[in-house]
Amino acid sequence: MSQSHTASRHDDRPLNDITVLELGHIAAGPFCSLILAELGADVIKVERRASGGDSVRDSSPVGNSLFNAVNRNKRAITLDLKTDDGLAVFYDLVAEADAFVENLRPGAPERLGIGYEQLREQNPELVYCSIKGFNEGPYQEYPALDPIAEALSGLMSVTGHPDKPPARAGTSVADMTAALFGAIGVVSGIRQRAITGEGQHVTAPLYESTVSLMGYWLAYAQAYDDVPEPIGASHENWAPYDVYLAADETWVFVGPSSQAQWERLCAALEVDLHERPAFETLADRRANEADLNAELQAVIRERPADEVVAAIREVGVPVAPVQNVREVGEDEHLLASDALGTIETTEGAEAEVAVPLLPLRSSTFDAPHPTKPPELGEDTDAILAELGYDADEIERLRNDGCL
Structure with a gap:
């Protein structure tokens, strides 16, 4: 027609x-x-x-x-x-x-x-x-x-x-x-x-x-006989992997997905968390995730979101501000x-x-x-x-x- x-x-x-x-x-x-x-x-x-x-x-x-x-x-x-x-x-x-x-x-x-x-x-x-x-x-x-x-x-x-x-x-x-x-x-x-x-x-x-x-969660529940709980913005495989509140009240997602990225993240934020035994390896970080998140939150809370995002992006670590839908339209x-x-x-x-x-x-x-x-x-x-x-x-x- x-x-x-x-x-x-x-x-x-x-x-x-x-x-x-x-x-x-x-x-x-x-x-x-x-x-x-x-x-x-x-x-x-x-x-x-x-x-x-x-x-x-x-x-x-x-x-x-x-x-x-x-x-x-x-x-x-x-x-x-x-x-x-x-x-x-x-x-x-x-x-x-x-x-x-x-x-x-x-x-x-x-x-x-x-x-x-x-x-x-x-x-x-x-x-x-x-x-x-x-x-x-x-x-x-x-x-x-x-x-x-x-x-x-x-x-x-x-x-x-x-x-x-x-x-x-x-x-x-x-x-x-x-x-x-x-x-x-x-x-x-x-x-x-x-x-x-x-x-x-x-x-x-x-x-x-x-x-x-939901395919991978179904596979997980059957293979490991475990039922996942709500996970917010985190992930079972990685730590840190979450949202953190910056000084200007903007939430920022940070998600290093390798040991090298974790170490680069610490360098970008000018902290030595990667050298502490509790946070040295991925297994350590997952075991102590609550303490790790508290430490990162304290550091990020001192800086505005654009500064945090720019520093972390500069070292090639996944990071993004949590944009509202008005901001998405202006991205x-x-x-x-x-x-x-x-x-x-x-x-x-x-x-x-x-x-x-x-x-x-x-x-x-x-x-x-x-x-x-x-x-x-x-x-x-x-x-x-x-x-x-x-x-x-x-x-x-x-x-x-x-x-």
Whole structure:
């Protein structure tokens, strides 16, 4: 399908000949299709006007920000799939599409007439991606959210500090991880279709996807018959390896990962901790980690963060200030490496924000320029015209409440 002005096509991008339909909401489905859009796909976001579209549209400051972040570089159409004509239009879209992404609750697609088997009848070559809470099994019908997957997967159990309640990650890790696997599934399905000529149904679950991030902890618990506790910013393999508060109230992460780096760290901080028997070897430091952290904290507390970071970086030891999200948007490296792009938000031209671009770098294509997230149904008429609907038919569908 050709594109309107809303989302520009990039002829050099690997998915520039692919059309993706997205019936997604909140994070997982929209983030999956965003990845595909940034790889060049024409992504058409399908929403229902009567319900206000994606449930985070105009919902709250955080909800609006989530919508803006994951729905750029897409086009938008409104359809009411509960009407016969609305569903018929959707089937026309499916017939022209290469892939479909949805993260509706289990059973909802089938009730709407858009389950995999139903859409396969319309387009046998369609790659159908479902992002769900769980794969088939005892949990498959349970309601799922990002924190559910974080709790069940063990991620929540090792996040935070031992003397505090379990904590969820500060961003939607489970949603985003499932979305990444969903995008991989779509690309893999399209690749396999080139060989077999047939589409397929791929499912990317929040729970199992998050468990995949916990692989080494699962292996550890079984091999050593031990259950890890929350670890804060530390690591079981190294010491020192933690965050320390500098004189200007900025936290700084310091993580030497070899004996040589430990000795260089001490030199950079102008201390002789590496010469003390209690801290000489890694085994010594791990055995006396509380005392070691207290000593380092006392030294770092006397200096501002930028001075600490500069001195430690100079000797090649891993170190970084803990930046808040405002500081991330102003980070000199991200700006210099073109990692961020500016979009006009759906709140209006006066609200422009920086968003992260596709982090991949390729020798054959560049990261796309981000476009403004589409207004609800912004491209409906243009998309229907591409399908062959004339102006009178589009107006009839609108008057009948199908759009």
